[in-house]
Every structure is written in C-alpha cells, then in structure tokens.
Amino acid sequence: MELKDKLVSSFLAFENTVDIDAPVHDIRSQAIKVFEEKGFPTKKEEAWKYTSLNAILKHDYSVFSDQENALEFKDIKKYFIHDLDTYKIVFIDGKYSSHLSETTHDKIDVCLMSSALSHDKYKAVVDNYFNKIAKQDGLTSLNTAFSKEGAYIYIPKNKLADKPIQIIHFSTGKESAQLLQPRNLIVVGENSHVQIIERHQSLTDNPVLTNSVTEIFADKRAIVDYYKIQNDNQNASLIDNTYIDQEAQSVASVHTFAFGGNITRNNLNFYQKGEGIDSILNGVTIIEGKQHVDHNTLVHHTEPNCESHQDYKGIFDEKATGVFNGKIIVNKEAQKTNAFQSNNNILLSDKATINSKPQLEIFADDVKCSHGCTIGQLDDNALFYMRSRGIGEKEAKALLMYAFANNVLSSVKIPQLKTRINKLIANKLGVNIGFDL
Amino acid sequence: MLQIKDLHASVEGKEILKGLNLDVKAGEIHAIMGPNGSGKSTLANIIAGKEEYEVTDGAIYLNGEDVEELAAEERAHKGVFLSFQYPVEIPGVTVTNFMKTAINETRKAQGLEEMPAKDMLKKIREKSELLEIDRKFLSRSLNEGFSGGEKKRNEIFQMAMMEPKLAILDETDSGLDIDALRIVANGVNKLKGKDNAIVVITHYQRLLEHIVPDFVHVLYDGKIVKSGTKELAFELEEKGYDWIKEEINA
Numbered sequence: 001m002e003l004k005d006k007l008v009s010s011f012l013a014f015e016n017t018v019d020i021d022a023p024v025h026d027i028r029s030q031a032i033k034v035f036e037e038k039g040f041p042t043k044k045e046e047a048w049k050y051t052s053l054n055a056i057l058k059h060d061y062s063v064f065s066d067q068e069n070a071l072e073f074k075d076i077k078k079y080f081i082h083d084l085d086t087y088k089i090v091f092i093d094g095k096y097s098s099h100l101s102e103t104t105h106d107k108i109d110v111c112l113m114s115s116a117l118s119h120d121k122y123k124a125v126v127d128n129y130f131n132k133i134a135k136q137d138g139l140t141s142l143n144t145a146f147s148k149e150g151a152y153i154y155i156p157k158n159k160l161a162d163k164p165i166q167i168i169h170f171s172t173g174k175e176s177a178q179l180l181q182p183r184n185l186i187v188v189g190e191n192s193h194v195q196i197i198e199r200h201q202s203l204t205d206n207p208v209l210t211n212s213v214t215e216i217f218a219d220k221r222a223i224v225d226y227y228k229i230q231n232d233n234q235n236a237s238l239i240d241n242t243y244i245d246q247e248a249q250s251v252a253s254v255h256t257f258a259f260g261g262n263i264t265r266n267n268l269n270f271y272q273k274g275e276g277i278d279s280i281l282n283g284v285t286i287i288e289g290k291q292h293v294d295h296n297t298l299v300h301h302t303e304p305n306c307e308s309h310q311d312y313k314g315i316f317d318e319k320a321t322g323v324f325n326g327k328i329i330v331n332k333e334a335q336k337t338n339a340f341q342s343n344n345n346i347l348l349s350d351k352a353t354i355n356s357k358p359q360l361e362i363f364a365d366d367v368k369c370s371h372g373c374t375i376g377q378l379d380d381n382a383l384f385y386m387r388s389r390g391i392g393e394k395e396a397k398a399l400l401m402y403a404f405a406n407n408v409l410s411s412v413k414i415p416q417l418k419t420r421i422n423k424l425i426a427n428k429l430g431v432n433i434g435f436d437l
Numbered sequence: 438m439l440q441i442k443d444l445h446a447s448v449e450g451k452e453i454l455k456g457l458n459l460d461v462k463a464g465e466i467h468a469i470m471g472p473n474g475s476g477k478s479t480l481a482n483i484i485a486g487k488e489e490y491e492v493t494d495g496a497i498y499l500n501g502e503d504v505e506e507l508a509a510e511e512r513a514h515k516g517v518f519l520s521f522q523y524p525v526e527i528p529g530v531t532v533t534n535f536m537k538t539a540i541n542e543t544r545k546a547q548g549l550e551e552m553p554a555k556d557m558l559k560k561i562r563e564k565s566e567l568l569e570i571d572r573k574f575l576s577r578s579l580n581e582g583f584s585g586g587e588k589k590r591n592e593i594f595q596m597a598m599m600e601p602k603l604a605i606l607d608e609t610d611s612g613l614d615i616d617a618l619r620i621v622a623n624g625v626n627k628l629k630g631k632d633n634a635i636v637v638i639t640h641y642q643r644l645l646e647h648i649v650p651d652f653v654h655v656l657y658d659g660k661i662v663k664s665g666t667k668e669l670a671f672e673l674e675e676k677g678y679d680w681i682k683e684e685i686n687a
Contacts, residue, residue: 399538
C-alpha cells in the first residue's frame with residue numbers, strides 16, 4: 001500500500017487514541033481530507049522542483065509507535081547542550097519522556113501538546129492559536145490530522161523565560177522505519193522573551209521521516225530566538241514546517257544549522273502583522289555525500305516600517321545538493337520596508353550542486369529590498385597564504401569555511417550553543433583547531 | 438641554509454626561471470633586484486611551495502634537504518616564511534586567531550605542545566609593539582580593508598611572531614611611506630641573527646638603506662646575471678637596469 005493510502009486509512013485507528021469530541025478534532029478531520037486530496041508534494045510543484053520525496057516515501061513506515069521506549073541519559077547526553085541550564089522537552093519515538101525532560105508551570109508553561117490539547121486550563125490558548133497560521137498544504141495538513149504530541153510553550157506577557165528550552169526528538173530505531181509528526185505550539189506574550197533550541201536525532205540507521213509543524217506567535221515587542229540543529233544520520237529525513245506570526249515591534253530569529261541527514265527540507269514562513277517588526281532568518285548548511293538540504297523561506301511584509309534579514313551560507317562537498325528558495329512579499333501598504341536576503345555558497349566538488357532562487361514580490365513603491373547570491377570555490381591564493389604560515393591544507397580549508405560562515409555563527413546569542421556548533425563544524429570538517437575567531 | 442641549483446621553473450607551460458643559482462648562508466642578508474617580469478616573485482613563491490609552479494629542472498635545498506616534495510605548510514614548519522607582495526584578505530579570521538592557529542599548528546608539526554595562552558598574548562603584545570601596531574588592529578579580519586602599508590606591516594608582524602629561519606620579503610617596501618618603511622625595516626633588523634637568513638626581493642634600493650644586505654644579486658630573464666655587495670644596489674639605483682641588459686646581450 002502506498003504511504004498516502006496507509007496514512008489515510010490509519011486515521012480511523014488514530015481516532016481511537018484521541019478524544020474525538022474535542023474541538024481540535026474537527027480540525028484534524030478537516031486536515032485529513034485536505035491531505036487525502038493534496039497528498040505529498042511532487043517535483044511538478046514549483047516549490048518542490050529541486051527536492052523529490054519519492055525515495056523516502058517508499059519505506060513502510062510505522063505510523064504510530066505503540067511501545068514505550070526508554071533511553072538512559074548517559075547514552076544520549078552528547079545530544080544535549082548539557083553545560084547549559086535549560087528546560088527540556090524530550091520525546092522518544094514520538095512519545096514524551098518525563099524521565100529525560102524538565103518542564104515547568106511556574107509562571108510560564110513549558111510542557112506537552114498532549115496536555116494542552118486535553119486540559120481545560122489551556123483551552124483558550126489552544127482555541128486562539130492552534131492551527132491558525134499553519135498552511136493548508138499536504139504535508140502540514142498531514143501533521144495537523146495526526147497532531148497529538150509535541151512541545152507546548154506559553155509565555156504570558158511581560159515574562160522572561162528564565163532559561164532556554166531544549167526540544168529534542170530521539171528515534172531509537174526499534175521500528176524498521178518510522179514516521180514522526182511532532183506538533184509544536186509556542187506563544188510568546190507582549191514584551192516577553194524566550195530562547196529555544198530544537199534537535200532531531202536518530203540513534204540507528206533505520207529510516208526515519210519526521211514531518212514537523214511548529215507554530216510560533218510573537219506578540220507585541222516579544223523577542224523569540226529559535227535555533228534548529230539538524231545534524232542527523234544518513235537515513236533520517238526531516239521536513240520542518242515552521243510558521244511564525246509576529247505582532248508589532250517583535251523580533252523573531254530562526255537559525256538553522258543543517259549539517260546532515262538524508263533529505264532535509266525547511267519550510268520557514270514569517271508573517272508580519274504589525275509595524276516595526278524585525279524578522280531574522282539565518283542558516284549554515286555544511287553537507288557532503290548524497291545529502292540534500294532545501295531551505296524554502298517566506299517573509300510576508302504587510303505593514304510599514306518593518307525589516308527582514310536573511311543570511312544563508314552553504315558549503316557542499318562530494319555529491320551533496322542544496323536548494324535555497326527565498327520568497328519575500330511586500331504588500332502595497334508595507335512602505336519603508338527593509339528586506340535583505342543573501343545566499344552564499346561554496347562548492348568543494350565538481351559534483352556538488354546548489355540551486356538558488358530569490359523570489360521578490362514587491363507591491364509597495366518606497367522600500368529597500370536586496371538579494372544576492374554567490375556560488376564559488378575556496379580561494380586558492382588564500383589557501384596558499386595560510387599554508388605558507390604553517391597551517392595544514394585541511395585546517396586551512398576548514399578555517400576558510402568557518403570564516404565564510406562566521407557572520408551567521410556570531411549571531412548565535414547563547415555562548416554554550418555557539419561553542420557546541422563550533423565543535424560540530426570542527427568534527428564535520430575533520431579538524432581539531434579552536435574556532436574562537 | 439638555502440641552496441638553489443640550476444633551477445628551471447614554469448607556470449602554465451611558460452618557462453620563467455631558466456637556470457637560477459643562489460647560495461644563502463645563516464646570518465646573511467641577500468637582496469635580489471631586477472626589472473619587472475624577471476622572475477623575482479616566481480622565485481619567492483617557489484621557495485615557499487606554491488603548487489602552480491612546476492620545477493622542471495634543478496633543485497632547492499633547505500639545510501641540505503631537497504624541498505621538492507614538501508608542501509607549503511611543511512616548508513613553513515621547517516622555518517621558511519614568505520612576506521607576500523600582495524597579502525590575501527581573509528574575511529572572518531582575525532589577525533590574532535590566524536597567528537594563534539599558525540603558531541600552534543607549526544608547534545604541533547614540530548612535536549611541541551601548544552603555546553600557553555598567556556605566553557601567546559605576551560608575544561603578540563611584544564611583537565605588535567615592535568611593529569607599532571594598534572591592538573585594535575589585531576582583532577580585525579586578516580588584511581580585510583587594510584591599507585597597502587598596513588598589510589605590509591602586518592606581514593612583518595607575522596614574521597616576528599613566527600621567527601623563521603629563512604625569511605623571504607617579496608616587495609615588502611612597495612606601498613610603504615617613509616615612516617612605515619623605517620618601522621618595517623626595524624622589525625626585520627630585530628629578527629636578524631646568526632642562525633637565520635633573509636632574502637629581500639625589491640625593485641628599489643630604498644629598502645636596502647634600512648636593511649643592509651651582505652650580497653646583492655641581479656635577476657634578469659630567469660637567471661642571476663650579476664652578484665655583488667651593497668654597492669651594486671647603489672649602482673643599479675643610479676644607472677637603472679639597462680646597462681646590465683646591454684652587458685648580457687653584448
């Protein structure tokens with residue numbers, strides 16, 4: 001049976017596991033219909049021209065993991081930023097692990113989607129925000145139909161989340177192939193501030209497909225910093241659908257560090273709904289082998305005096321392929337918009353590919369919008385210069401690549417996270433040099 | 438220290454060095470002068486190990502060892518330093534971090550421990566003072582947005598940090614005003630000792646007033662056609678290169 005048919009038919013079984021009288025279930029029922037109609041995207045769709053899901057949709061994924069799988073902290077410690085005090089929301093094969101998590105309800109709510117969907121206490125927030133900005137496309141609808149678990153974060157107004165929040169999804173490989181569909185809802189009130197680090201980690205080589213949906217609401221003057229670490233193994237694929245709604249004068253940033261996985265697709269959507277908003281989209285992609293990373297971004301400017309800044313750096317070796325498709329829409333009313341987009345790439349091999357495509361739709365006449373794309377190789381003169389100072393070839397290349405990505409790395413606001421990312425890059429490039437540039 | 442025997446070298450099939458001989462001993466300063474296109478920078482780059490140049494005949498020996506098979510970094514580990522005519526801009530890497538990496542990678546290759554951070558900072562402070570370099574300058578990206586003179590001063594700062602056995606200064610005087618020239622020359626002279634050697638490649642005699650050579654060689658059409666002492670440099674300054682060309686062609 002094709003995956004699509006399997007998913008549609010398993011919706012009935014899924015309904016036995018949730019409260020079908022809850023209002024959210026109407027949303028799910030509606031969503032499965034949308035998925036049934038639209039299905040998975042194909043390369044015929046413009047937005048999916050360079051990314052084919054065919055190969056990863058062939059696996060016979062188990063849709064619900066019915067067993068509870070446990071992990072010992074010592075075995076997975078390395079996937080946490082463990083030298084940083086954080087709240088933790090940890091999932092193992094899609095199921096919440098209270099043992100590994102550290103949640104709170106003290107002034108702020110850092111807990112589970114399943115709780116939020118089933119307790120009256122959260123009803124108002126869920127009614128107001130759940131599935132309000134998620135697109136009605138096939139993949140997001142599929143996630144919505146089966147939405148049941150994920151992270152729920154609610155920061156009321158005038159609150160500073162006292163420490164960052166780590167959201168980590170592990171897959172144990174106990175199933176021969178697994179589909180995971182986390183659903184996250186993050187609501188940040190007026191003047192409030194939160195930092196979130198998200199990671200998906202597969203622990204074996206069994207295929208995993210994660211189709212994740214995250215809705216983030218940043219109210220007036222809120223500050224949201226979201227960091228995505230994508231450094232999974234070669235049989236783990238990720239489709240990340242993130243939607244961010246920003247109200248006036250809010251500042252939201254998403255950093256995506258795409259260092260590995262099989263197919264990684266980031267659908268990152270920013271909707272600006274007030275004046276004086278700043279949206280920041282930064283990415284560093286370093287991949288090799290046959291890995292594929294596709295960044296598909298949208299920033300929609302609807303009101304005057306807002307900014308957006310996109311800076312994506314990519315380094316591609318061997319037969320790796322990358323896609324950057326950045327869309328900026330500036331409505332007629334959104335005068336004095338400053339929208340910047342830059343996508344710089346280095347190809348280390350003749351067989352590596354990057355497809356870079358800016359899409360600007362500007363309907364206002366008094367705006368500053370710019371986009372730039374470069375594709376190059378490492379500079380031989382720079383390499384010789386560094387080597388003539390005693391720095392080995394591999395190290396010189398690594399230093400150049402690191403320097404290339406440094407703009408983005410230096411904007412990471414959590415020092416321990418920055419150190420961790422520096423280490424991940426050093427490991428990836430096979431060098432042992434400090435990168436405290 | 439450095440021996441070059443009958444060196445022939447080409448780049449992209451074009452022969453640039455056509456049988457060059459040079460013998461530089463420890464404690465000596467040699468100046469190599471010559472008109473544009475005579476092969477001066479090619480010589481400097483070949484000694485430092487640039488791969489684009491192909492040695493077709495002859496050899497370069499460093500302390501008796503043929504360096505042909507050695508990569509640029511391995512030559513650096515053996516004490517070769519090239520001050521570039523056109524230092525490369527490397528955005529995102531600060532001067533300080535570049536030097537830390539260069540020194541520690543060199544020490545690793547020599548089987549030494551990394552230099553303790555305290556010693557490194559002390560050394561950076563000393564050498565930057567010697568070259569009269571502002572501390573703020575050290576946290577800027579390497580050569581990015583530096584003026585011509587700043588780039589050259591930064592090259593000699595790096596030389597002072599690396600303490601090479603054999604330093605090759607390729608047109609270090611170009612782009613320097615008279616004060617910067619004095620500072621740079623002072624830095625070079627401080628480094629000079631009985632165990633190391635310096636090869637100064639220059640177009641003009643100006644730098645040699647400050648860095649006084651023991652020997653002066655004239656490079657023309659890929660060969661050393663005339664050697665002498667510092668007086669030769671004065672003669673070249675006065676008379677230009679035409680008389681040498683005439684002498685050779687005669």
